[in-house]
Amino acid sequence: MTQDDSPQDAASSGIPASPGELPVAKTTRVPTPEGVRFRQRVAVIIPAKDEAKRIAATIRSARAIPNVDLVLVVDDGSEDATQHVARDAGAVVVRHPHNRGKAAAMETGALVVAMRDVPGRPPRHLLFIDADLGETAVATAALVPPVMQGVADMAIAIIPPQPGAGGHGFVVGAARRAIQSLTGWTPKQPLSGMRCITREAFETGTPLARGWGVEVGLTIDLLRRGYVAVEIPCEIRHRPSGKDFKGQMHRAAQYRDVQLAINSRRIRRTAGAVRPHHGS
């Protein structure tokens, strides 16, 4: 992923400048019976397409994240042994029979976690991570505390510059500008998919934008509804897209999906602004 060090003011970054200025998440606290305290749990959801080489290390690392009691892999129609390797590494695995794209894999993952949440207890927070983080996946643990403490409804990883990355900042720039114009918030890494999010915020953001538009769509939809997002640095490594033909094709697909997500939200905003008001 392309990095950008453009300056940001603390207020628009969402990152608190000092403890006295902590933002407050919008997610409603689930009331629990008096005197009963449930430990908030977290589910890691890993959308995975043809990730047999790296998924085992990612799962092992993710299992070490505090408060995680479920690691779920959604095999998005892989043609390799992803599902078998993931099961052997201790994950719960579900599978799309055909490739449906990352956003669909995220929705499937959230649905399966909901089925495993314990009735009467707070729903698990959802920690989405990519399958290719390997042993660095544990560093996404830093995304959990802001959500757990009610500082944010969604915490997004800022990742360090990646060796071999070949981006030109084109997709990232377009995504950042659109989020800025539709929400007033300027994210450093608008495409980052490593995100911890409350169940309530996730449900508010569904249906998700398709494919690679999912992160941009989710950020816009949540911020416009008053939810709070923060970006948190995480020392993770992933397999970046290079400068080769495959990398450029990937960027073209990202650009297409991001533009679709942005355009539909612009249209929705305009339609909302001109819709006649029939209230009393």
Ligand SMILES: O=c1ccn([C@@H]2O[C@H](COP(=O)(O)OP(=O)(O)O[C@H]3O[C@H](CO)[C@@H](O)[C@H](O)[C@H]3O)[C@@H](O)[C@H]2O)c(=O)[nH]1
């Ligand atoms: O059809 C697909 C394609 C990919 N994946 C998985 O999605 C994740 C991200 O895919 P990757 O190929 O690593 O894409 P990147 O370009 O490296 O992804 C960056 O940019 C994406 C948005 O464009 C974000 O979703 C990612 O989190 C972010 O790391 C990986 O676990 C894949 O296995 C699927 O589940 N289904």
Ligand SMILES: O=C(O)[C@H](O)COP(=O)(O)O
């Ligand atoms: O490599 C990346 O960071 C993404 O594929 C986006 O590409 P970009 O840097 O050209 O926006």
